[in-house]
Amino acid sequence: EAGVAQSPRYKIIEKRQSVAFWCNPISGHATLYWYQQILGQGPKLLIQFQNNGVVDDSQLPKDRFSAERLKGVDSTLKIQPAKLEDSAVYLCASSLVGQGKGYGYTFGSGTRLTVV
Amino acid sequence: LAKTTQPISMDSYEGQEVNITCSHNNIATNDYITWYQQFPSQGPRFIIQGYKTKVTNEVASLFIPADRKSSTLSLPRVSLSDTAVYYCLVGDMGNYGGSQGNLIFGKGTKLSVKP
Numbered sequence: 001e002a003g004v005a006q007s008p009r010y011k012i013i014e015k016r017q018s019v020a021f022w023c024n025p026i027s028g029h030a031t032l033y034w035y036q037q038i039l040g041q042g043p044k045l046l047i048q049f050q051n052n053g054v055v056d057d058s059q060l061p062k063d064r065f066s067a068e069r070l071k072g073v074d075s076t077l078k079i080q081p082a083k084l085e086d087s088a089v090y091l092c093a094s095s096l097v098g099q100g101k102g103y104g105y106t107f108g109s110g111t112r113l114t115v116v
Numbered sequence: 117l118a119k120t121t122q123p124i125s126m127d128s129y130e131g132q133e134v135n136i137t138c139s140h141n142n143i144a145t146n147d148y149i150t151w152y153q154q155f156p157s158q159g160p161r162f163i164i165q166g167y168k169t170k171v172t173n174e175v176a177s178l179f180i181p182a183d184r185k186s187s188t189l190s191l192p193r194v195s196l197s198d199t200a201v202y203y204c205l206v207g208d209m210g211n212y213g214g215s216q217g218n219l220i221f222g223k224g225t226k227l228s229v230k231p
Contacts, residue, residue: 004159035221042203042221043160091159104150105219107159 002026004108006092012114018080021111024073025094031055033105034067034077035091043091049075082115089113120204125226134191136225138204141185149180149187150219152203160203160221164189191227199229 005024013019025032031050035043046065048056051072060067064083069075079086089110121139128134140149148167152160164171166178166187177190191198201224 033219040223042223045220093159104152104162104165105160107161109157110159112157 004092004094004106006090006108006111008111009109010112010114012116013082015084015115016081018078019082019113020076020078021090021092021113023075023077023092023108025075025092026106029094029096029106030072031095032069032075033093033095034075035093035107037089037091037110039088046077079113082113084115087113087115120206120222122202122204122222122225124223125228127228127230128194129230130195131193134194134198134227134229136189136191136202136204136227137186138189139186140204140206143184143206144208146208147184147206148208149178149184150205150207151176151178151189152205152219152221154201154203154224163202194227194229196229196231199227201226 004026007022011019033048034046036046037043046060047054047067049069052069064081065079067075067077077090089112091107091110093105093107095105119142122136126136148165150165151163153163154160164173164176164178166180168180168184171178179188179190189202203221203224205219205221207219
């Protein structure tokens with residue numbers, strides 16, 4: 001089974017520039033998550049999709065962050081404009097809806113963003 | 117979602133059994149306990165999940181006492197490759213994908229395995 005694909009793997013931008021990250025979840029996984037992981041901390045949920053609808057975006061800084069999952073499959077997370085404190089790893093994860101207990105989320109390897 | 121408390125770091129030697137305990141005093145009836153492992157430059161990886169008593173898979177065992185206010189991840193005979201951060205999470209996994217199925221990560225336990 002293919003894993004969660006993310007690109008790019010690394011990105012360096014200047015502050016106030018924009019950046020976009022792409023995620024392709026595991027085939028058939030209806031639920032998709034974007035997490036932000038700052039160095040030394042655990043991942044923090046930014047947004048959760050179920051199919052193409054947003055379930056939870058309460059921790060997404062909506063003045064600069066946006067995300068979409070138009071066809072209920074792959075997703076894009078955008079930051080515009082970027083700030084220095086956005087430097088982090090952005091992780092995408094997916095899971096099945098109604099999956100039997102005992103299965104967790106599958107994470108991608110993430111995109112490491114450095115804002116200079 | 118219940119808050120979890122786990123040690124910031126632990127040291128061990130190759131071949132030893134490692135037990136990482138997590139406290140979750142406010143665990144709810146529908147909450148499951150899930151452990152993830154994260155290596156540097158990788159996303160977290162699901163290790164094990166349980167609701168009560170004991171769960172064992174090819175990687176680890178999870179011990180949950182009757183009151184469910186804590187849990188212990190047991191890694192048998194660790195090797196250098198088990199050096200990673202281990203996260204304990206508590207949440208309602210009964211409805212994957214629903215709004216109550218979010219995973220909230222703490223800072224985790226950094227396990228260092230020495231030769």
